[in-house]
Amino acid sequence: MKHTKVWILVTVLLLAVCLAGWLLVLGGRAGSATAQIYQGGQLVRTIDLSQVEQPYSFSVDGPAGGNTIQVEQGRIRVSHAGCPDQVCVQQGWIANGVVPIVCLPNELVIQVGGDEAEGGLDGVSG
Amino acid sequence: MKSFSTRRLTYLAVLTAVALTIFVIEAQLPPLAPIPGIKLGLANVVTVYAVFALGPGQAGLVLLARILLGSLFAGGMTLFYSLAGGLCCYLVTLATWRLLGPRLVWACSMLGAMAHNVGQIAVAVAITRTPAVAAYLPILLVSGIVTGVFTGLCAQFLLSRLPRPGPPGRGGS
Numbered sequence: 387m388k389h390t391k392v393w394i395l396v397t398v399l400l401l402a403v404c405l406a407g408w409l410l411v412l413g414g415r416a417g418s419a420t421a422q423i424y425q426g427g428q429l430v431r432t433i434d435l436s437q438v439e440q441p442y443s444f445s446v447d448g449p450a451g452g453n454t455i456q457v458e459q460g461r462i463r464v465s466h467a468g469c470p471d472q473v474c475v476q477q478g479w480i481a482n483g484v485v486p487i488v489c490l491p492n493e494l495v496i497q498v499g500g501d502e503a504e505g506g507l508d509g510v511s512g
Numbered sequence: 513m514k515s516f517s518t519r520r521l522t523y524l525a526v527l528t529a530v531a532l533t534i535f536v537i538e539a540q541l542p543p544l545a546p547i548p549g550i551k552l553g554l555a556n557v558v559t560v561y562a563v564f565a566l567g568p569g570q571a572g573l574v575l576l577a578r579i580l581l582g583s584l585f586a587g588g589m590t591l592f593y594s595l596a597g598g599l600c601c602y603l604v605t606l607a608t609w610r611l612l613g614p615r616l617v618w619a620c621s622m623l624g625a626m627a628h629n630v631g632q633i634a635v636a637v638a639i640t641r642t643p644a645v646a647a648y649l650p651i652l653l654v655s656g657i658v659t660g661v662f663t664g665l666c667a668q669f670l671l672s673r674l675p676r677p678g679p680p681g682r683g684g685s
């Protein structure tokens with residue numbers, strides 16, 4: 387346990403495992419493009435992004451001024467937000483994959499891909 | 513609790529100030545994940561240093577002072593994220609510092625940084641009530657390993673160079 391070489395090996399292994407996990411998450415899956423919008427932990431809206439003909443926007447209320455969500459064919463983003471940090475707006479469009487848009491002040495989460503039952507982390511091998 | 517000498521108290525205050533400064537500067541860096549409150553955990557370098565230089569008790573004091581003061585500056589949910597990240601890092605450092613010893617401070621720091629990431633993601637999952645937020649864990653762990661090793665090497669260097677303060681309750685006025 388005290389050998390520096392052992393710990394360098396452990397470090398490299400940990401780094402490799404986490405990098406692999408990161409790549410899997412980034413890869414996501416290109417399957418169904420259904421967006422789920424959660425506010426305060428409740429599913430408030432589900433949109434099949436592949437069926438969107440005309441771009442449109444709608445608002446979701448939240449404790450920090452709410453969010454305006456914009457939808458186009460195959461992708462979704464937060465276009466305006468009342469939150470002080472605007473991190474959700476800066477994240478831009480998401481189309482698929484596992485990484486959700488999160489607006490913590492508004493308790494808003496937008497997730498594209500798998501069903502709720504799959505927990506959003508399933509299917510990364512696909 | 514033991515009473516501290518003025519010298520020791522000053523030392524702890526300076527460490528807290530250093531940790532606070534790192535914490536505030538870190539808050540200005542662009543976020544790694546779109547979850548406000550989640551940090552690299554650079555201020556944990558002071559925790560690791562303090563555990564090795566001063567022992568668990570005083571390191572804990574410095575950590576709590578930094579978290580409470582830092583949350584005053586930052587506001588919002590910062591307190592929960594800082595508490596979760598800081599305490600996870602602190603506990604892992606406590607569990608490993610005697611085991612690994614002064615030549616492996618960087619390994620302690622790396623494990624502490626990973627614990628910091630896990631703690632913060634756990635809070636994010638709890639606050640957003642969305643398990644999918646855990647998808648950010650791999651990228652945070654990658655950054656945690658890199659920054660943990662780097663800050664750990666810094667702490668290791670400082671530990672070998674800086675003079676230690678005297679034992680608590682004694683020393684100069």
Ligand SMILES: [Zn+2]
Nearest residue numbers: 467469474489
């Ligand atoms: Zn936001």
